[in-house]
Each structure stands twice: as structure tokens, then as C-alpha cells.
Amino acid sequence: MAEDPVICTCLDMCKSEIVGAIREKKCKTVEEVGDEIEAGAVCGSCIDDIQEILDEENA
Ligand code: FES
Numbered sequence: 919m920a921e922d923p924v925i926c927t928c929l930d931m932c933k934s935e936i937v938g939a940i941r942e943k944k945c946k947t948v949e950e951v952g953d954e955i956e957a958g959a960v961c962g963s964c965i966d967d968i969q970e971i972l973d974e975e976n977a
Pocket residue numbers: 925926927928929956957958959960961962963964965
């Protein structure tokens with residue numbers, strides 16, 4: 919992965935951190951990601967991006 923964009927600006931959380939959590943915790947939904955690492959569970963504006971990462975990881 920060449921770049922590691924910030925996905926969740928509320929938590930200043932980069933894509934690699936979210937991918938790591940999805941793999942480690944085996945998250946399947948945005949809600950599960952929020953429960954585990956809070957990403958997407960603050961303002962919610964990054965939910966679409968998290969969903970996209972979930973789709974990539976769980977494809
Ligand atoms: S940007 Fe992720 S919850 Fe606000």
C-alpha cells in the first residue's frame with residue numbers, strides 16, 4: 919500500500935489502522951468496527967469509507 923490516508927478524522931485514524939483492526943477482530947460491519955475501535959462511531963461521516971474498506975477486506 920503506497921499511501922495511508924486518514925479515514926476517520928475524529929480519531930485521526932489511518933486506513934492501515936482500520937484494516938488492522940478489521941483483520942484482528944474479524945469485523946464484518948461498520949457497527950463492529952465502531953464497537954472495537956470507535957472509528958465511525960463518533961460523527962459517522964467516515965462510515966462510507968469504512969464500509970468500502972470492509973468490502974475490500976471481506977471480499
Ligand atoms: S470521522 Fe470517523 S467518526 Fe467522525
